[in-house]
């Protein structure tokens with residue numbers, strides 16, 4: 001599992017290897033002062049003479065060793081951090097690439113909060129693994145292993161004694177792992193839920209302020225935060241005792257060595273000199289062992305987070321190929337298409353044909369499936385059954401990029417990035433000149449508000465485009481579409497909620513976008529699409545009828561019903577206006 005994370009290090013793996021070597025050498029040097037102490041204590045115990053130059057040499061060696069330890073440790077950590085942060089960068093970029101290829105449904109299912117948590121928090125915690133646990137853990141464990149081999153060679157009885165508490169410590173650690181892993185799922189789910197609820201709460205702040213200050217959404221928020229606290233505390237409560245046991249037992253390696261070792265010396269089974277050596281070195285390796293094991297408590301969480309990341313990286317992507325677009329024209333065909341967002345099917349066996357260069361409309365009651373059909377055409381989701389093709393080429397047999405180049409999709413809610421309006425429009429065509437962007441903005445009827453707002457086209461759009469009104473945001477999106485100049489245009493209720501002045505401007509902008517294109521408009525206002533070449537009437541996820549306005553008035557009961565509602569609504573507008 002760690003190997004998979006390590007794969008993202010790419011060329012920076014060498015930094016990790018270097019970090020391990022530096023840290024290992026550093027720890028080896030950190031043992032030397034204890035060896036110097038042994039030399040002095042042993043000489044005193046053996047009544048040997050200690051000359052000043054000898055003492056100075058020992059103290060000097062100890063000091064230089066400590067200095068080298070510090071320098072090598074810092075150098076090692078420097079290398080390991082370079083490796084770690086580059087791996088995190090690679091992971092974040094790969095995750096973003098993966099998200100782009102996933103069906104929107106998978107992303108919706110995971111939730112914005114969880115995805116944010118994965119991108120920021122979960123990946124960040126891998127820093128502990130890459131920058132510390134791997135290099136420091138390996139370094140801090142390797143040196144004691146070597147020292148133990150030396151100790152066994154010097155006096156196996158004393159060496160064995162100094163390891164007496166290790167099995168109990170390792171047992172406590174194993175229990176902690178088992179408990180930690182068992183409850184990790186609940187803990188992680190609670191964290192995910194809290195993240196999703198926080199994002200939902202912040203996104204819905206406008207609604208909360210107006211309607212629901214103390215209501216359900218706050219309760220949901222508070223519950224998820226409380227839940228997270230409870231699960232975290234419960235998890236730690238279960239693990240803490242075992243952490244305390246192994247952290248106390250493992251470093252107590254001299255616990256039996258001193259009394260039993262002294263007995264062995266007195267009985268002549270070991271020498272005093274060896275006992276002093278074993279004691280000094282066991283003190284020296286207690287620190288590194290404890291340091292290496294300090295990472296162990298974090299491992300259940302790390303393993304879980306890596307598994308979740310792997311699940312995301314391994315999620316089934318949208319069906320697509322590397323093929324470019326080679327359709328014979330811009331005919332659109334839905335062939336026996338069925339689709340379900342989750343379990344319940346919302347589109348049933350729809351087949352329809354759209355001729356190139358024509359103006360088409362999807363109409364139907366709310367929830368009849370108009371937007372879903374548009375989203376299937378732009379390949380936000382894979383169809384459940386059937387196929388969608390352009391110019392005879394199945395959209396699942398071309399790359400997402402190739403499909404994207406053929407379609408401009410202006411959806412109900414347009415998202416603007418918090419960068420200049422100029423750059424927001426330029427998203428339509430990466431290499432467009434400033435003059436081309438300005439021309440597109442002009443055609444999309446943006447001049448009036450661009451002249452009004454401070455900074456004009458260089459003004460920032462604000463967080464998610466909040467600086468602009470809904471109508472202004474839509475016109476910026478249309479400017480994007482004009483610039484993109486794709487042969488197929490899908491307009492999802494672009495004028496649904498507009499005041500008459502804005503609608504007039506939008507209609508002029510739309511007329512500019514749709515010139516000579518294959519167009520699909522998803523319209524609530526039937527009056528705006530009466531001239532369409534073909535109108536498709538949807539009812540409960542099925543295609544009920546299709547034809548021109550006149551044909552449908554003559555043949556389709558559902559269309560007549562919609563038309564009546566549209567007329568009543570238009571009359572209602574007129575009479576309301578008249579009374580004012």
Ligand SMILES: Nc1ncnc2c1ncn2[C@@H]1O[C@H](COP(=O)(O)OP(=O)(O)OP(=O)(O)O)[C@@H](O)[C@H]1O
Pocket residue numbers: 108341342346364365366367368369370371372373
């Ligand atoms: N993201 C989603 N997850 C689950 N179900 C969805 C999702 N989006 C839409 N639906 C359901 O799919 C069905 C069709 O919805 P769709 O948005 O396509 O209808 P529509 O005709 O465009 O409606 P409207 O005119 O109100 O926008 C509805 O029953 C809706 O509840």
